[in-house]
Amino acid sequence: MAEDALRKAREAELRKNTYRVFRETPVYSCREIIEIVGREYRKAAGGARGWRSVEARRLQTVYETVRRILRRILALPGSDNLSTFHRELLEATIGLREYEEALRRVRRSLHLAKRFYGDYMVLVTTARDRREAARYRREGCGRILSLVRRLCRHLDTLRRARDEILKSHVVAEGLPVVTVAGAPNTGKSTLISRMSTAEPEVAPYPFTTKNIIVGKVEPRARSKPPYYMVDVPGLLDREPRSDAEKRALAAIKTLTDILLFLIDPTEAAVEPLEKQLDLLRRIRGVIGSEPLIIAVNKVDAATREEVVAALREAARVCRELGCLRVVAISALRGDNIEELRRVIEEEISGMVLNARHRAREP
Numbered sequence: 001m002a003e004d005a006l007r008k009a010r011e012a013e014l015r016k017n018t019y020r021v022f023r024e025t026p027v028y029s030c031r032e033i034i035e036i037v038g039r040e041y042r043k044a045a046g047g048a049r050g051w052r053s054v055e056a057r058r059l060q061t062v063y064e065t066v067r068r069i070l071r072r073i074l075a076l077p078g079s080d081n082l083s084t085f086h087r088e089l090l091e092a093t094i095g096l097r098e099y100e101e102a103l104r105r106v107r108r109s110l111h112l113a114k115r116f117y118g119d120y121m122v123l124v125t126t127a128r129d130r131r132e133a134a135r136y137r138r139e140g141c142g143r144i145l146s147l148v149r150r151l152c153r154h155l156d157t158l159r160r161a162r163d164e165i166l167k168s169h170v171v172a173e174g175l176p177v178v179t180v181a182g183a184p185n186t187g188k189s190t191l192i193s194r195m196s197t198a199e200p201e202v203a204p205y206p207f208t209t210k211n212i213i214v215g216k217v218e219p220r221a222r223s224k225p226p227y228y229m230v231d232v233p234g235l236l237d238r239e240p241r242s243d244a245e246k247r248a249l250a251a252i253k254t255l256t257d258i259l260l261f262l263i264d265p266t267e268a269a270v271e272p273l274e275k276q277l278d279l280l281r282r283i284r285g286v287i288g289s290e291p292l293i294i295a296v297n298k299v300d301a302a303t304r305e306e307v308v309a310a311l312r313e314a315a316r317v318c319r320e321l322g323c324l325r326v327v328a329i330s331a332l333r334g335d336n337i338e339e340l341r342r343v344i345e346e347e348i349s350g351m352v353l354n355a356r357h358r359a360r361e362p
Contacts, residue, residue, distance in 0.1 A: 011254075012174040014083040022165040025075045029159065030152040033069055034145060040065045041141075051130040055137040059124055062141045063117035066148060070110045073158060078103065085254040089168055092246035094161050102154035102161075109147040116143045168212040168247055175216070176227040176348045177255045181248065181283060182262035183271040184234030187297040189213070191262065191331035195341065196229040211244070212251050224345045225352045230255055236271065237279040252283060258291045258347055259283065260340075262331075265302045265310030273310055277317050284321045291347055292323040295340060300330040 028036070044061035079087055079096045090099055120140025127133035180188045196215025213231040232248035235241075241249065252259070261280050265273060284292065294317070296310045307328060314326045325343045329336045 009174045018083045018086045022162050027159045030148050033148050037065045055124050055133040059137045059140050088250035102157040105154040113144050176257040178258045179230045179256040180260045185270050186262040186264040187331040192229045192231045237275045253286050260293045263296045265306040294326045296328045299328050300333045
């Protein structure tokens, strides 16, 4: 429906904006904030005349430095203003409640810092002598910095949230997304390296991909629309999930227009064939009715018997779950990649065409 296309376009824009805000918003640790304050404090008395002015300038510098840093941190969006993908990602890896509590604590500390500054500035500027002014200045600075120290855990939460967002950057142009999923070491990164602009780390051992990697595909035929291929960390058919697996599920759940599920049919597979197919069933439950393609990979390394058995079982599960096609490929050698590309691009062309027709409907 037109509403669905509009929703996806809005989500894409929100993903882009969410990433931009996190990228442009530094989050310092409490120790770093105190070090910054210290550097500014040492320069604070320059140009001030008279002991009241010197002490007032020092107190003002501490407050304004803390205020500037905390206000910048509060540019981070609340959970209600995150994209669906980033909300799922933070819920899976950090916890939205912890994220919101951290923002609330920063906001509260900023309010208290302002109150402390106002109270102690009055005391400093009305002090009877230099010693009394210095004592009030020390007390005021100490109380403001104690607020920063109490934020250590909450600032760490916000730093980890920022790291998660930046590690899992998803380019947002509103293009269709093909999410490539499967158990570890099924060849997802190799396939995406061959088909797209992405350059994920490729190695012959499992769990290489820890974050979400995005590559853009420009079809050879100009009449075909471009799309993204998203490489997600490998999944195992078990609980509890690692942080990398939580990132993968967040992407699968919220980004997928087409799911491409890779199967490793070889004896050296991290998970046996039956477990890989059980994983596929679980993922089907996550993505709902989104189109599904199954690719039996590593036909260059598997025996004929392993390939035939994997294709037979994949075809059975394809009928059970409803999928577009089962394709046998070698991502490493390039076998049948053009056929896989054709299946993907035909489905995407149909999706884009349907979206355009629906957009024209009154």
